[in-house]
Amino acid sequence: MAAAAVHQLPPRQTPTPPPQAPSLSLDTSDLEHGAIPNKHLPYCSPGSAPFTRSAPATPPASPPTPQPEVQTCSILYPPDAHPKVSAAPPVFAIQPSTLLTAIHQSVSQELPEPKHVFPWLHGLHPENQIQLAFFTARNKKLRNVPKCFRGVTIVKAGGNLTRSKIRGALAPEEILSSEPGRDDTFLEADPREGFSVRNFQIQAAKVATVSDIVVYRDDDVSEKELHKLAKRLSRAQNTWRVKNLFGEQELPRFHVFIVSCPFQSFQKENPQLVTINSKGQSREGLLDFFQLERQEMCSMSRASELAKNVWLGHTPDSALCPSSSEESEKPAFDIFIEASDFAQPPEAHLLGRVGDLSLDVPQRLEFPSSGSIMPQKWPKAGPLDPVTQMCQWIYSVANPNAMSDLDEEETDQDGDIAMRTLQPRARKVLIHCTDGYTESSLLALAYFMYAERVPVHVAWLRLHCEKKRNFFAYSSDVALLSSLQARILEFSPGPNDGIAGCLLEEPAWLSRMDGSFPSRILPYMYLGNLGHANNPQLLRAMGIRRVLSVGEPISWTKGQIESWDAKNLLFVDGVQDNGVDSLTKDFERSLGFIGTRSLCKQQASGETDVRCREGS
Numbered sequence: 001m002a003a004a005a006v007h008q009l010p011p012r013q014t015p016t017p018p019p020q021a022p023s024l025s026l027d028t029s030d031l032e033h034g035a036i037p038n039k040h041l042p043y044c045s046p047g048s049a050p051f052t053r054s055a056p057a058t059p060p061a062s063p064p065t066p067q068p069e070v071q072t073c074s075i076l077y078p079p080d081a082h083p084k085v086s087a088a089p090p091v092f093a094i095q096p097s098t099l100l101t102a103i104h105q106s107v108s109q110e111l112p113e114p115k116h117v118f119p120w121l122h123g124l125h126p127e128n129q130i131q132l133a134f135f136t137a138r139n140k141k142l143r144n145v146p147k148c149f150r151g152v153t154i155v156k157a158g159g160n161l162t163r164s165k166i167r168g169a170l171a172p173e174e175i176l177s178s179e180p181g182r183d184d185t186f187l188e189a190d191p192r193e194g195f196s197v198r199n200f201q202i203q204a205a206k207v208a209t210v211s212d213i214v215v216y217r218d219d220d221v222s223e224k225e226l227h228k229l230a231k232r233l234s235r236a237q238n239t240w241r242v243k244n245l246f247g248e249q250e251l252p253r254f255h256v257f258i259v260s261c262p263f264q265s266f267q268k269e270n271p272q273l274v275t276i277n278s279k280g281q282s283r284e285g286l287l288d289f290f291q292l293e294r295q296e297m298c299s300m301s302r303a304s305e306l307a308k309n310v311w312l313g314h315t316p317d318s319a320l321c322p323s324s325s326e327e328s329e330k331p332a333f334d335i336f337i338e339a340s341d342f343a344q345p346p347e348a349h350l351l352g353r354v355g356d357l358s359l360d361v362p363q364r365l366e367f368p369s370s371g372s373i374m375p376q377k378w379p380k381a382g383p384l385d386p387v388t389q390m391c392q393w394i395y396s397v398a399n400p401n402a403m404s405d406l407d408e409e410e411t412d413q414d415g416d417i418a419m420r421t422l423q424p425r426a427r428k429v430l431i432h433c434t435d436g437y438t439e440s441s442l443l444a445l446a447y448f449m450y451a452e453r454v455p456v457h458v459a460w461l462r463l464h465c466e467k468k469r470n471f472f473a474y475s476s477d478v479a480l481l482s483s484l485q486a487r488i489l490e491f492s493p494g495p496n497d498g499i500a501g502c503l504l505e506e507p508a509w510l511s512r513m514d515g516s517f518p519s520r521i522l523p524y525m526y527l528g529n530l531g532h533a534n535n536p537q538l539l540r541a542m543g544i545r546r547v548l549s550v551g552e553p554i555s556w557t558k559g560q561i562e563s564w565d566a567k568n569l570l571f572v573d574g575v576q577d578n579g580v581d582s583l584t585k586d587f588e589r590s591l592g593f594i595g596t597r598s599l600c601k602q603q604a605s606g607e608t609d610v611r612c613r614e615g616s
Contacts, residue, residue, distance in 0.1 A: 072109050072150045076102050076212040079255045086227065089234035094257045096270045099214055102152050103167070103273070112148040114582045120146055121206055122579050123199045125190035134195060135579070145244050147252060151211035153204075157221045157229045163280035164218035164263045166273050172229060175208040176236060184235040197579030209240050210252070216259040216266070218278060223260060230258045300470055301436025307451040309398035310429045312444045312469060314436030334358045334427035335397065339369040339439035345386030351393045358397065358427050369439035370515075371474035375483045387480075388488050390443065391450035395493060397427045402493060441473040446481060446488065453494025456481045457510045461541055464517055473515040482506075509538035517542065525594065536560050548593055550583065551575055 075098065076082075082092040094102075119135040124143050126132070136143050156164070159171035177185045186209055189202035213233050217226045234256040241251055259266065267274050276282055303313025315338065335358050343366035346354075354363045367390060378385045384392065395402070431447070433439035448467075449459045456478065463469050481488075512535045518528030526544060533539075533547060533554045546568040547554070553571060561569065570593045575581040583590075 072106070072112065072148065074102055074150050074152065074212060075105060076152070076214075076255065076257060077150060077253075079212075079257070082257065085258065086231055086234070089231050089238060090255060091227070091230045091234055092255060092257045094214070094259060096259055096261060096266050096273070099154075099166075099257075099259055100270055100273055102212075102214075106152045112146065114584075116148045117146045119197075119579055120144070121203060122197055123190035123202050123206070125188075125192050127192050128190065128194070130193075130195045131191070145251060146210060147250070149210050150252060150254070151207050153208040153211040153213045155213055155215050155229070155233065157215055157217040157226045160218075160220070161276070163276055164267075164274075164278045165276040166216060167275050169216075169275075170204060170208070172233075175205045176232065184232055185239050186236045209237075210254065212254050212257065213237070214257045214259060216263070218263040226258055226260060230256050297435065303430060303432070303436075304467065304469065306431070306444060306448060306463075306467065306469075307398075309426050310394060310431065310447060310451070312431050312436075312440060315432045315434050316430075332362065332428070333430040334362055335429045336362065336364045337394070337429065337431050337443065338364065338366050339431065339433045339441075339443055340366050341369045341372055341439065342366075343368050345390065348389065348393075351390075355393070355397045355427075359424055367443050369433065370442040370472070370477050373442070373480055374476055375479040378484065378487065384491070385484060385487065387443075387446050387484055388450070388491055391447045391488065392491060394429055394447055395451060398429050399493075400424050400426055437469070437471045441471040442477045442480070444469075444471065445473065445477070446484070449481065449485070449488050450492045451494055453489055453492040453496070455489070455504055455506075456485055457507050460510075460513075460517070464520075465542060470520055471517075475513075475515045478510065478513060478515050482510075507537060507541065509535050509541060513538060518544070530554070536564070546593075548572070548590060550586075550590075 076094070079090075079092045082094050082098070085091050085093045120143065122131070122135065124132060124135060132143075153175070154166050154169045155172055155175070156166070156169045157172070159173060161169060161171055175187055177183065177187050187205045189205035191199060191202070215226060215230045215233065217223075237254050237256065241253070244251060263278055267277055271283070274283055275286055275288075282288065298314065301314040303311045306312045311333070316336075335354065345368060346365055351365075354365055357363050373387070383389075431440050431444050445456075445459050445463060448454070448463055449456065452459070452462070454462065459481075463471065512531075514531050516532075518526035518532045518539075521527050526542075530552065533549055534556070536556060539545075539547070545564070547564070548570045550572040553573065570590065572583070572586045572590060575583060575586070
């Protein structure tokens, strides 16, 4: 049984990023238009219109909470217990053991309520009117620097973090300005334009301004350079404090500390603080979340067989995704087809040439990516459209004997065994893109339709549910493949039972789908967006039987709700996806709802879909 969780975000103007250049046409007679840029970069709506008195742009204020404000503390404050190595600007010295205690104290304290640090942590540049209007239209105090938080930021002098790295260390340029004449100021991290509640890239620089800063060095950096950087950071703290002192607001004082002992002794006495040693080796057993994410991405999009001799996966990268012993024993691919925003459909003569050369040497081709070909009418008479032509060619090189087996009789007129033309060997084909699930989806779906002779909606479901592939496609891909469905099935060599009358009937969920499915994040749990949650027929087709909806209510009919049974639905209301409201109070019941499935998943009662508006 599967479940889905949903969370709401501010409305987006379009379900997918708008094309930044003319879309590709299936008509290859005119190839003069420019290449298609990458449309798969994260896209964020500019948000609502700037604030006016008659129509505030910010969501309704959250209900007040009675809890007292949490104050974080540190053994580094006040700094008087530590020797002062510079009076102007002030810099203090500490031992590695003191740094270890300060880090442990910092990470073990209760965090402040989100409303006391957000939206300041989102970035509120004074010139960014859209961001300011969204967050501070009703309460300008939200722009104030939080006074309840005191962090610990570690900076390595010299900035080389490929070795001698302490846990969480930053390079100086990550928090200090590089502008001429502003060397002694913090980096201006707040975005000047655009709207986002997910400015994760600025948070290290923002937190550094409300933290005590500890500076250390390795053996390649002199003591003089260490002290120079520490004084620069101290001056930056003072400049920042003066800049942000306005009105009656009082700000805490933060200080700079140095650890001047040689890194070799630091590493020997405090190994638990070191993530990369002086030789550039990562500490054994270290949890590197960036590396873990890369490994999970590789595992999720690892190449698997889509149809006979045709595989779908990520672009091969031995450094990023080392092959397992089982994979290394498999034969190498003969043809690599990369889906790219900049590609044009290959012409027939090129395909023929690549097919011949692939018998001796691996060959590489490109094909347009998902979302880059717009649907259009294609004449029934005349040459094949490039999508069907590509599928037909892939099938011919992957199954060179298939068509001849169908066309040739077993015996001649005299009863003798008929002579057969010797066919070239079958080639292994890999359809790939960098992440293994975005740009390659259009070609993968089209080929599955062709090879299996199944309609669009069946291809979507079988590729995900039967082949266990996670993929992302666009609404334009749904429209394109729907328009080409009759032609793809007409030329398909697949079995006729794939196009039985009942299968050709388009289900209601297809017209309401934006091209993407909820993402499978656990065997029994999916993460989806508001569009997925409002398409209950799609959820049922995927085997999802329970829905956890966070934020904006889903718009189901009374009959749909009754058909799912109330115990299979949980709605977390009373929160706005405004970058400020906290979900902490709802964690326990939400996890309990999901947990009822995970504890009894052997009963096959269906997956859970967790959803928000944007599905992130």
